[in-house]
Amino acid sequence: MKYQKPKGTADIIPPFSNEWQFVEQTARETFKLYNYSEVRTPIFENFEVFSRSAGDTSDIVTKEMYDFHDKGDRHIALRPEGTAGVVRSFVENKLYGPEHAKPVKQYYMGPMFRYERPQSGRLREFHQIGVEAFGSDSPRIDVETIAMAIDFLHRLKVDGTKLVINSLGDLDTRKNYRQALIDYLEPHFDELSEDSKERLHKNPLRVLDSKDANDQKLVEDAPSILDFLTPTAKEHFDVVKETLDQLGIDFVIDSNMVRGLDYYNHTIFEIMVNNKALGHGDVTICAGGRYNGLVEELGGPECSGMGFGLGVERLLLILNQELKDELQKNDLDFYVVAIGNKVKNAAFKLVQDLRSFNYRADQDYLDRKPKGQFKSADKYHAKYVLTLGESELEQGTVNFKNMETGVEKVIKNDNLEQEIKSLTEE
RNA sequence: GCGGUACUGGCGAAGUGGUUAACGCACCGGAUUGUGGCUCCGGCACGCGUGGGUUCGAUUCCCACGUACCGCCCCA
Numbered sequence: 001m002k003y004q005k006p007k008g009t010a011d012i013i014p015p016f017s018n019e020w021q022f023v024e025q026t027a028r029e030t031f032k033l034y035n036y037s038e039v040r041t042p043i044f045e046n047f048e049v050f051s052r053s054a055g056d057t058s059d060i061v062t063k064e065m066y067d068f069h070d071k072g073d074r075h076i077a078l079r080p081e082g083t084a085g086v087v088r089s090f091v092e093n094k095l096y097g098p099e100h101a102k103p104v105k106q107y108y109m110g111p112m113f114r115y116e117r118p119q120s121g122r123l124r125e126f127h128q129i130g131v132e133a134f135g136s137d138s139p140r141i142d143v144e145t146i147a148m149a150i151d152f153l154h155r156l157k158v159d160g161t162k163l164v165i166n167s168l169g170d171l172d173t174r175k176n177y178r179q180a181l182i183d184y185l186e187p188h189f190d191e192l193s194e195d196s197k198e199r200l201h202k203n204p205l206r207v208l209d210s211k212d213a214n215d216q217k218l219v220e221d222a223p224s225i226l227d228f229l230t231p232t233a234k235e236h237f238d239v240v241k242e243t244l245d246q247l248g249i250d251f252v253i254d255s256n257m258v259r260g261l262d263y264y265n266h267t268i269f270e271i272m273v274n275n276k277a278l279g280h281g282d283v284t285i286c287a288g289g290r291y292n293g294l295v296e297e298l299g300g301p302e303c304s305g306m307g308f309g310l311g312v313e314r315l316l317l318i319l320n321q322e323l324k325d326e327l328q329k330n331d332l333d334f335y336v337v338a339i340g341n342k343v344k345n346a347a348f349k350l351v352q353d354l355r356s357f358n359y360r361a362d363q364d365y366l367d368r369k370p371k372g373q374f375k376s377a378d379k380y381h382a383k384y385v386l387t388l389g390e391s392e393l394e395q396g397t398v399n400f401k402n403m404e405t406g407v408e409k410v411i412k413n414d415n416l417e418q419e420i421k422s423l424t425e426e
Numbered sequence: 427g428c429g430g431u432a433c434u435g436g437c438g439a440a441g442u443g444g445u446u447a448a449c450g451c452a453c454c455g456g457a458u459u460g461u462g463g464c465u466c467c468g469g470c471a472c473g474c475g476u477g478g479g480u481u482c483g484a485u486u487c488c489c490a491c492g493u494a495c496c497g498c499c500c501c502a
Contacts, residue, residue, distance in 0.1 A: 399461090
């Protein structure tokens with residue numbers, strides 16, 4: 001094979017592209033109801049936009065960023081996630097200005113890139129749908145965002161979802177908790193996994209997140225961040241919980257749930273789903289939270305944000321199979337069979353007429369015989385076939401055939417649209 | 427970045443160090459000169475991921491590379 005797609009990329013071809021369109025369309029429709037508007041930012045940004053937002057520790061920046069130097073020697077990175085670019089755009093376009101209604105609610109969808117070894121459901125180019133709401137500290141914005149994510153998934157008929165929430169509190173909360181956690185873990189230092197040993201002082205909250213079984217046992221008895229929430233942070237989180245209750249949204253609190261990035265605070269959440277397609281147990285398909293420092297980090301004023309992101313590839317893996325089957329259907333309304341060279345022009349015109357009546361119509365372009373043309377009609381799953389031969393041409397008629405029932409009827413050209421309408425509505 | 431497995435037609439898949447690379451599905455054509463889904467008949471890989479090497483000769487052995495899948499790292 002001469003040319004292959006680059007490592008870790010995928011072609012989204014029909015009929016699967018229909019599923020993508022459905023997901024994207026549903027996202028647009030849902031978000032619109034919550035007064036969100038679409039923002040489209042560049043697929044690549046200056047490297048620093050991402051390195052600053054991610055905090056340049058860890059492999060994220062050094063190893064997994066898909067970056068390069070362009071011909072002007074600019075250090076460029078393909079966006080690894082959506083938030084940083086949207087925040088950069090928010091700041092650069094001064095959407096924090098007083099003339100813009102707050103909160104500023106934006107959503108995005110599109111390709112993201114990570115330079116990593118592809119494996120199950122993890123590509124170098126993948127797709128995310130995400131939302132951001134800037135400029136409100138209200139806990140109700142947190143709840144609205146969460147509710148919108150759940151609403152979106154319900155509209156996609158994803159069921160069995162489970163909402164998990166936690167609060168990381170404010171700066172003081174985290175400072176106090178961080179110390180308490182270190183104090184708790186240090187006596188157990190030798191028992192920790194190698195990874196966690198390293199994380200302990202760099203980012204102790206990540207230890208809570210460890211996949212190591214032994215770490216998890218230790219962490220079970222660790223102090224809970226929720227006990228360290230400052231009064232303000234506690235009140236924020238209380239309102240979030242109350243409001244979720246009020247909306248009848250079930251949730252569980254996992255005080256050990258954390259985020260990889262430093263800029264998160266207060267409410268964080270994940271929506272998990274138990275689905276065989278993604279392996280055993282609950283798997284996160286949507287995650288988000290509140291971030292305060294980020295707008296400032298990227299050069300803007302103090303301005304809080306709340307958002308979530310969701311991986312489309314993973315979402316499609318758990319999409320209801322019946323729904324997918326339905327979406328993959330690509331049925332044609334009409335296939336026009338032309339018999340004999342003399343009718344080709346008339347047949348061509350007929351196809352065009354059908355389209356003008358808003359039917360999905362096609363015909364043969366390979367000079368196939370009638371039998372072959374009917375086979376094509378089958379292949380396209382055409383619901384109806386119009387046959388046009390020399391005799392029909394002379395009499396000013398066409399032959400209408402319902403491909404499912406096999407019933408045929410001769411209809412007159414001069415009343416074509418009405419005849420077809422009534423026949424297809426039977 | 428590290429490790430494991432794989433790579434034969436549009437798809438699934440058999441196979442061998444040596445003249446024509448099974449079989450099934452799909453597709454195309456014919457039987458049926460203007461009608462599909464059934465049946466029968468026929469056609470359909472100048473090549474076995476790419477490039478080297480060993481050999482009189484390699485798709486089959488060896489090496490490198492590529493890609494895919496699985497796992498590790500990481501997961502914004």
